[in-house]
Amino acid sequence: MTKEKLRTLLENSVNELYAISIEDASPQELFQALAQVVKYAYADDWRQTRQHLLAEQQKQAYYFSIEFLPGKMLKSNLLSLDLLTIAEDVLHELGVSLDEVAETEKDMALGNGGLGRLASCFMDSLASLALPGNGNGIRYKYGLFKQKFIDGHQVELPDDWLRSGNVWEVRKESKAVPIHFGGNVYLQENEAGKLKPVYEGGFTWRAVPYDTAMLGYQNQHLNTLRLWSVEVPSKEEAKYATLESRQALENLTAVLYPDDSNETGRRTRLMQEYFFVSAGIQSILRYYKKMNRPMDQMSEKIAIHINDTHPALCIPELMRLLVDEEEMAWEQAWATTLKVMSYTNHTIMAEALEKWPVNMIKEVLPRMYQIIEEIDRRFIAGLEKVHPCDLLNRTRIISDGQVHMANLAIIGSHSINGVAKLHSDLLKAVVLHDFYVIYPARFNNKTNGIAQRRWLQLANRPLTKVLDDTIGDSWHHEPEDLSLLKNYQDDASVLEAIAYAKKQNKVALADYIEAHCGLKVDPTAIFDVQIKRLHAYKRQLLNLMHILKLYFEAKANPEAEFHPRVFIFGAKAAPSYHYAKSIIKVINETAAMINHDPQIKDKIKVVFLENYNVSLAERIIPAADVSEQISLASKEASGTSNMKLMLNGAVTVATLDGANIEIRDAIGDENIAIFGLTEEEVYRYYAEKNYSAYSYYENDTTLQRVVNAFVDGTIPGIEMEGKEIFDSLIKYNDEYFLLRDFEAYCDAQNRIDIAYRDTQRWKKVSLMNIANAGKFTADKTVQQYAEDIWQIEPLFAHVKDPHTASLTENKS
Numbered sequence: 001m002t003k004e005k006l007r008t009l010l011e012n013s014v015n016e017l018y019a020i021s022i023e024d025a026s027p028q029e030l031f032q033a034l035a036q037v038v039k040y041a042y043a044d045d046w047r048q049t050r051q052h053l054l055a056e057q058q059k060q061a062y063y064f065s066i067e068f069l070p071g072k073m074l075k076s077n078l079l080s081l082d083l084l085t086i087a088e089d090v091l092h093e094l095g096v097s098l099d100e101v102a103e104t105e106k107d108m109a110l111g112n113g114g115l116g117r118l119a120s121c122f123m124d125s126l127a128s129l130a131l132p133g134n135g136n137g138i139r140y141k142y143g144l145f146k147q148k149f150i151d152g153h154q155v156e157l158p159d160d161w162l163r164s165g166n167v168w169e170v171r172k173e174s175k176a177v178p179i180h181f182g183g184n185v186y187l188q189e190n191e192a193g194k195l196k197p198v199y200e201g202g203f204t205w206r207a208v209p210y211d212t213a214m215l216g217y218q219n220q221h222l223n224t225l226r227l228w229s230v231e232v233p234s235k236e237e238a239k240y241a242t243l244e245s246r247q248a249l250e251n252l253t254a255v256l257y258p259d260d261s262n263e264t265g266r267r268t269r270l271m272q273e274y275f276f277v278s279a280g281i282q283s284i285l286r287y288y289k290k291m292n293r294p295m296d297q298m299s300e301k302i303a304i305h306i307n308d309t310h311p312a313l314c315i316p317e318l319m320r321l322l323v324d325e326e327e328m329a330w331e332q333a334w335a336t337t338l339k340v341m342s343y344t345n346h347t348i349m350a351e352a353l354e355k356w357p358v359n360m361i362k363e364v365l366p367r368m369y370q371i372i373e374e375i376d377r378r379f380i381a382g383l384e385k386v387h388p389c390d391l392l393n394r395t396r397i398i399s400d401g402q403v404h405m406a407n408l409a410i411i412g413s414h415s416i417n418g419v420a421k422l423h424s425d426l427l428k429a430v431v432l433h434d435f436y437v438i439y440p441a442r443f444n445n446k447t448n449g450i451a452q453r454r455w456l457q458l459a460n461r462p463l464t465k466v467l468d469d470t471i472g473d474s475w476h477h478e479p480e481d482l483s484l485l486k487n488y489q490d491d492a493s494v495l496e497a498i499a500y501a502k503k504q505n506k507v508a509l510a511d512y513i514e515a516h517c518g519l520k521v522d523p524t525a526i527f528d529v530q531i532k533r534l535h536a537y538k539r540q541l542l543n544l545m546h547i548l549k550l551y552f553e554a555k556a557n558p559e560a561e562f563h564p565r566v567f568i569f570g571a572k573a574a575p576s577y578h579y580a581k582s583i584i585k586v587i588n589e590t591a592a593m594i595n596h597d598p599q600i601k602d603k604i605k606v607v608f609l610e611n612y613n614v615s616l617a618e619r620i621i622p623a624a625d626v627s628e629q630i631s632l633a634s635k636e637a638s639g640t641s642n643m644k645l646m647l648n649g650a651v652t653v654a655t656l657d658g659a660n661i662e663i664r665d666a667i668g669d670e671n672i673a674i675f676g677l678t679e680e681e682v683y684r685y686y687a688e689k690n691y692s693a694y695s696y697y698e699n700d701t702t703l704q705r706v707v708n709a710f711v712d713g714t715i716p717g718i719e720m721e722g723k724e725i726f727d728s729l730i731k732y733n734d735e736y737f738l739l740r741d742f743e744a745y746c747d748a749q750n751r752i753d754i755a756y757r758d759t760q761r762w763k764k765v766s767l768m769n770i771a772n773a774g775k776f777t778a779d780k781t782v783q784q785y786a787e788d789i790w791q792i793e794p795l796f797a798h799v800k801d802p803h804t805a806s807l808t809e810n811k812s
Ligand SMILES: *Cc1c(COP(=O)(O)O)cnc(C)c1O
Pocket: 112, 113, 114, 115, 117, 531, 532, 533, 612, 613, 614, 617, 638, 639, 640, 641, 642, 644
């Protein structure tokens, strides 16, 4: 497409939508109009990808996830269509920047953090590899809450992202399916002698899909993200005439995390899980039937992936459809289900594994419960002679009045993977060891990855330009080609160009900080970044403790030499997570204290940016010098912000946790600051029960000064919160070993300071981080899922270079 063509299309689009001329369009109107043009540009390819898949009967994967976190889509879609620079030019001539226009798009924030973002990076990679892989989830009316700070406290505001419509989605009314909840079910023989479920009472709601195209990177391959929304069933409008009954229905897909502190909220969450699972599987079966193939050969054409346990009901739901509706024998249905399903575990902490009370499942999903009971019964019966009964009791699905979702997911899947080497090893050795004994061959590892296109090409244009000029642009398709940069590790002009790109990004972030926080920060300071959900195990508090130590030292000894630092936080706390919110409050008050201390000047600044989300991550990451990945070893399954920051040249301060270990292995100890307990040491403390936080406190005066600051009035305005934090560390013996790791952490930070002041060395370390980050591409991760787990192939497996393959032979 030429610039002139795009301009004409945009003019027409503005006219059709708003009946105004292009010069009068606001950035918001230009966004809507440009998005329409983008949609026209990919419509043919989207249709043809689907037609081709059906015609070829190619196997497809379906990624079921209760969260997706794509962020904004205008620029990534333009990039995929190779229209980014053209669009920039056209808008520039109109006197607006593409960024200004793109900024008006609402983030699609249908997820909390890493898990949802991973699902979206996978969508990007699947399409970019021309692999047939689709997403299946929920179209929440409200995304993850908008975070504001009021008096330093987190306040949650609704994220009404659909208010002005969502241009990218297509409502597929004709593909709606019914979803049944509640009532009673019993089995009765029909005329043919088959046992059939008879439903009494309950209610049936309608699931309507909204499809969004997932564009491959410049390869004309488009997959579909299908998100389900609840609606009143047709012909039943009268039943839902009252406000209350309609409200109850609409609540189902209203919010991402229904308040789980009460029974109603928890029931809604369970209903959400069944809702998108049942809708997704019904639509997959309808598609499969179009192929006219035997039902028991489904696994040759369909792979279903369960992203964490929230979609684990996929297993009994597919069983229900095969046995109840398709009249397949149980054994045959089970064999089919097992071959279709695969599951990714994302948690190590046993207490975080999902469970549902038997009574709630019976009440809300009575047929699901019967099927789960039968799966459980057969699991035990089949293994009784093979394994001791205490092992089976620990692994069965239903026990202690609870349905254990991970057990269900494992028993019903042919593949179970963790998301980093350490995590997968811990699953086998500890968390899921019992299952590993039963099903050793099912366990495997797939280390997480990220989409380099979004996290570098789009987010960091200055660095992209340097890379393209230095090593060419093959890394756009093959991120592992970033390793070519290693050839330039001693090239002064390349090192300087990379440093200059970083400087530009830091100036841009400094401007953002000034505009949003009214705080001036010095772009020549070290930008030290910790961005992730706020959670005790991620140890934002350890970061804060180091800041306090620096602060006290700077005050006691104003001549002390260290390079000025700006500590940047971005984090949301779950609304009901009291302790995490207290940490936010304490960070904010500490920031206020330090930022306004005239003795400190620009030596230390602390910035907590509001409302961390994908778009904010895209601003912060390119400007980061230091990446904080300091979770307690053994607690972070993988982490992905560690990869994004590395890719943008930040140097990592890390514990040996999750994928940090693989990052260290990739870049070598000289290019990362490792500190702290190892996973073995943590487990040894657990086994020997001999950790005493107090003894660390007692014997270290620096630590005392820092920990006391939470309760001795040093930090104004934090009485309750400070006490809570102090108690967690001292009275409740510091569950996440902050006091134990404090000294080692401060030491690692000191090494960072020394390295940064050696400018040449720092530039090289930064380059080596970028050069090695290609290993952590989601393309590779997804390729491994495709080969080892899903057995799916690129659409143009027979064409040599799928990137240049054209679907549209006869395009005029
Ligand atoms: C990448 C990402 C995360 C995950 O961060 P971790 O540090 O790996 O927990 C969370 N939220 C957003 C918005 C992200 O982009």
